[in-house]
Amino acid sequence: MTPNWIAVDWGTTRLRAWAMRDAQPLGARSSDRGMSALTPTEFEPALLDLIADWLPATGRMRVVACGMVGARGGWAEASYRAIPCPPIDPRRATSIPTRDPRLDVRILPGLSQAEPPDVMRGEETQIAGFLAGHPDFEGALCLPGTHSKWVRLSRGRVERFRSFMTGEIFALLAGQSVLRLTIGTARPDPTAVVQAGAQALADPHAAQSGLFALRAAALLRGLAPEQAAGRLSGLLIGAELAAARDFWQDAPTVIVGAPDLARLYETLLLAAGARTCQKDASALVLAGLAAARLDLPEDT
Amino acid sequence: MTPNWIAVDWGTTRLRAWAMRDAQPLGARSSDRGMSALTPTEFEPALLDLIADWLPATGRMRVVACGMVGARGGWAEASYRAIPCPPIDPRRATSIPTRDPRLDVRILPGLSQAEPPDVMRGEETQIAGFLAGHPDFEGALCLPGTHSKWVRLSRGRVERFRSFMTGEIFALLAGQSVLRLTIGTARPDPTAVVQAGAQALADPHAAQSGLFALRAAALLRGLAPEQAAGRLSGLLIGAELAAARDFWQDAPTVIVGAPDLARLYETLLLAAGARTCQKDASALVLAGLAAARLDLPEDT
Numbered sequence: 083m084t085p086n087w088i089a090v091d092w093g094t095t096r097l098r099a100w101a102m103r104d105a106q107p108l109g110a111r112s113s114d115r116g117m118s119a120l121t122p123t124e125f126e127p128a129l130l131d132l133i134a135d136w137l138p139a140t141g142r143m144r145v146v147a148c149g150m151v152g153a154r155g156g157w158a159e160a161s162y163r164a165i166p167c168p169p170i171d172p173r174r175a176t177s178i179p180t181r182d183p184r185l186d187v188r189i190l191p192g193l194s195q196a197e198p199p200d201v202m203r204g205e206e207t208q209i210a211g212f213l214a215g216h217p218d219f220e221g222a223l224c225l226p227g228t229h230s231k232w233v234r235l236s237r238g239r240v241e242r243f244r245s246f247m248t249g250e251i252f253a254l255l256a257g258q259s260v261l262r263l264t265i266g267t268a269r270p271d272p273t274a275v276v277q278a279g280a281q282a283l284a285d286p287h288a289a290q291s292g293l294f295a296l297r298a299a300a301l302l303r304g305l306a307p308e309q310a311a312g313r314l315s316g317l318l319i320g321a322e323l324a325a326a327r328d329f330w331q332d333a334p335t336v337i338v339g340a341p342d343l344a345r346l347y348e349t350l351l352l353a354a355g356a357r358t359c360q361k362d363a364s365a366l367v368l369a370g371l372a373a374a375r376l377d378l379p380e381d382t
Numbered sequence: 383m384t385p386n387w388i389a390v391d392w393g394t395t396r397l398r399a400w401a402m403r404d405a406q407p408l409g410a411r412s413s414d415r416g417m418s419a420l421t422p423t424e425f426e427p428a429l430l431d432l433i434a435d436w437l438p439a440t441g442r443m444r445v446v447a448c449g450m451v452g453a454r455g456g457w458a459e460a461s462y463r464a465i466p467c468p469p470i471d472p473r474r475a476t477s478i479p480t481r482d483p484r485l486d487v488r489i490l491p492g493l494s495q496a497e498p499p500d501v502m503r504g505e506e507t508q509i510a511g512f513l514a515g516h517p518d519f520e521g522a523l524c525l526p527g528t529h530s531k532w533v534r535l536s537r538g539r540v541e542r543f544r545s546f547m548t549g550e551i552f553a554l555l556a557g558q559s560v561l562r563l564t565i566g567t568a569r570p571d572p573t574a575v576v577q578a579g580a581q582a583l584a585d586p587h588a589a590q591s592g593l594f595a596l597r598a599a600a601l602l603r604g605l606a607p608e609q610a611a612g613r614l615s616g617l618l619i620g621a622e623l624a625a626a627r628d629f630w631q632d633a634p635t636v637i638v639g640a641p642d643l644a645r646l647y648e649t650l651l652l653a654a655g656a657r658t659c660q661k662d663a664s665a666l667v668l669a670g671l672a673a674a675r676l677d678l679p680e681d682t
Contacts (some may be wrong), residue, residue, distance in 0.1 A: 154601070198598075199603065199605075200594065201598045250560065251551075255551070255554070259547060260553060271430075298498075299499040302501065325590035325591045371546075
């Protein structure tokens with residue numbers, strides 16, 4: 083089988099591409115040429131380096147892309163769509179001029195929220211992929227990660243959302259603050275994550291008061307690096323869950339993320355009384371891109 | 383006049399020394415050879431580079447030092463003293479062997495608290511300097527900075543204390559997280575600090591929910607860098623004040639710090655109903671070192 087379109091998830095640090103035959107992936111490739119490593123003129127060569135042999139000898143190949151590739155400073159800016167709205171509107175995809183005549187590249191825009199101000203790029207496509215499989219879902223999605231996103235969905239639309247810098251703050255504190263002397267590259271102990279997360283959910287000030295205490299506990303009583311990493315992660319995740327309570331308190335909540343991280347969120351939310359389950363995120367971007375592709379207008 | 387002792391404040395990033403005649407400074411010098419830039423054998427040369435011409439041709443000169451110079455990995459470890467206790471006990475100063483026979487170096491130890499675990503090194507000397515001028519003070523001290531310290535004092539003793547990583551987290555988020563694209567090296571607007579600080583004092587989740595919103599507000603409506611820096615600083619300071627409420631709520635509170643930063647803390651605390659005033663920190667270390675020097679035991 084030969085591909086009839088190409089799906090692309092182009093984030094800040096990674097470029098991932100799939101050769102597609104309708105809804106079926108025929109092959110997958112990735113590189114580290116994410117948006118932050120490229121100037122605008124370098125996007126087309128970076129894409130061709132990855133997918134050139136998937137292109138036909140003649141004719142055009144449609145490429146549907148999402149993520150930071152559409153940010154200001156990316157390949158071309160795909161203006162945000164303002165919520166409330168469905169996560170994707172293929173008619174609002176931005177068509178990118180290319181030098182190679184075989185490429186027909188469309189970038190899906192992200193979403194914006196006026197008040198409180200918030201934006202997403204890429205997650206809207208995961209949300210669309212989730213809704214493609216659960217069109218009647220009413221409730222909350224949680225997408226944990228570098229910048230966690232909480233989203234309320236109703237009647238197929240994103241009603242509101244909120245971003246948290248949880249993953250990025252963990253990486254900065256563990257790797258670059260005074261806590262690096264205690265944590266370094268240690269992996270968080272899952273039991274410590276859950277204990278500290280429950281503490282931060284119960285006490286909104288724990289994530290402020292409990293950070294330097296990790297360094298002190300290492301100095302005074304030899305707190306192990308994995309325990310310190312776990313407590314740091316738990317304090318930050320618990321503070322996120324406490325601040326996002328209005329998303330999960332009264333609605334079914336699906337956690338969409340890497341399995342290990344999603345399991346920690348699920349454990350803490352279940353203990354807090356939420357109705358929640360987790361779903362592996364890896365297939366959702368592709369499902370969202372495939373759903374968008376079906377409704378793309380022809381090139382003008 | 384010739385000096386009869388030398389006062390040294392040796393922190394993580396700075397070395398400061400004063401030539402002293404009893405309680406009077408005759409000269410002051412500093413260098414960037416802080417504890418984190420030195421291996422143990424490099425401390426004595428770094429000190430001599432700064433103060434050699436203050437030393438007598440014959441006889442010994444007493445040097446009284448405080449700060450991270452006494453940490454594990456510093457010149458020599460000066461073991462913590464466990465609170466509750468007076469901030470300084472000169473009998474517990476650590477005498478350091480030196481190659482230069484003219485040096486008689488004593489390092490003052492820091493303080494530790496078992497539960498919740500916490501430590502300080504250097505601030506105990508500022509506290510002693512404050513108590514030297516206010517021996518009957520009953521209440522709270524706040525020492526804002528990279529690692530802010532809150533301290534409760536009673537009958538000349540440190541009863542309890544708590545550290546917050548407020549300044550370090552501000553520097554990491556403003557300079558290295560995604561917020562660097564919005565803030566960079568902009569100076570915080572003081573009005574924005576106070577507004578965001580009051581918001582974080584009233585809403586314990588504001589410091590989680592409000593961070594990524596600064597990036598979004600810059601993208602969507604051109605939030606200025608100084609405003610974003612001010613809001614970031616205010617959210618973090620307000621969260622610290624909320625978490626330290628049990629220190630300032632029911633007791634007179636003195637803020638000891640750099641004047642610009644101390645004024646922001648004072649403004650927020652006064653608005654929250656605290657009885658508070660600020661005091662310039664710069665003279666307090668010296669006053670604490672001078673008080674300690676009077677009670678040092680002779681060398682054995």
